[in-house]
Amino acid sequence: MMTKTRFARWGISPAAALLALSVPVGALAPDRALAAEETSPTTGKEIAFDRNLGNCLACHAIEGGDSPGDVGPALAAMQLRFPDKAKLRAQIADPRKGNPDSRMPPFGAHKILSEQEIDLVLDFLYTL
């Protein structure tokens, strides 16, 4: 598990990092490239728990995660709830398609996570 945020490890303030993250897709690419050079979280669980990546715990209770939020439903029995894995993936990639008022970020559509990271998170969710 990471002890520091990746922003801190780059030696920039979170505010500056957020500014960098707020620029359009093209300009995001260097950030992602830089992130890849670091020892980035590699498991779905790490990506899901990392505050700067999935940060799923901000809204969802997940077994093994500390101080979860309660804006979204607890992530449990995911295979039962989403027998169709593609549907769960679509929900992560752009929840606004299923519910226009959704409060869940569009992790795929806005490139908050890479396609590969979404796949890893998806596999992790299926273990819950």
Add this chain to the structure above:
Amino acid sequence: MGTDMKRRVFLKGSLAACALGSAAAESISILASNNPVKNMSNEPSPAQKTASSGEVSMNKVMFAALLGVLVAVPVVHAAPANNAKATAYEAMPTAKPKATTPEDDLKLYRSYFIKKFPGLPLDEYANGVYAIDKDARDNWAAMEEFPPYEPFVEEGKALWDKPFNNGRGYKYCFPDGPAQNKNFPYFDKGRKTVLTLELAVNECLQANGEEPLKYGKGKMASVLAYMAFESRGQRTNVQVTPESMEAYNKGKQFYFARRGQLSYSCAHCHFQSVGQRLRSDLLSPALGHTTGWPVYRAKWGELGTLHRRFEGCNEQVRAAPFKPQGEEYRNLEFFLAHMSNGIPFNGPSFRK
């Protein structure tokens, strides 16, 4: 300076309201237990549930209805060219635009919070999240007893009392004295723009040959802290006139528009999810959001203004922030403050 006396009066009010705060906290848990979102059984996601079962929570229905009526302005958020970055991830409000009057908006907006926190008096909303967070409230009340913003109020008073180079002072621009919060923000018909207290302070300085103060923090925040302190007990009273409808609607649209990489609107957190937790932080009610400024935030370690907090909110959803006192935030303040009409000013205040 009478500082201590005023503080005591203020605290008496807030402590008396503690009991009501706890009643509200109970009502939150009751609401939460009825909320399908919290249900851990193997149900479809809330989105699927809405579509399939037809059994939707009261909160959801209410929010959808409100969004439909409140978002009266056409959907596309045209950001100015100098802030093109912010538009990259902006989506739009989803409901069909419907024209409503500010009075209707206010009624609807209030009814949502009244339903959500039954029994919570309107004045309590001036205390932000501490109106609904019983656990955090005790710590907060303790902080307010020896408030960290006090030195800034003193500094603000010194700045207020210090004559300008031309011999005049703030009193020349504000003949009624420093208790000005009840007069702001307002729409200036002649200039066709929303005037905030910060703008008025800087215009006073510039009209008298002084350097304007930087917005957001520092001396500006201290001057505002003194003025807010002297304004305690005054109530928000924003008038939306036909001339100011455009500014009002722009503010409203800003409030309900998704923005940033995370694609959140202000309303997603402080309206739709109010009282729920992000990690361990309870989301504060939008009602009353304009009344307690400037704020000494533990996170900042100093005072900041409302627009500084707007910047922080935009950054948190990974959107490029707008300029403090730029047109976007002034319109947003105008809309938000109108929704808080009748709620007392109690700034400066302490926040985590």
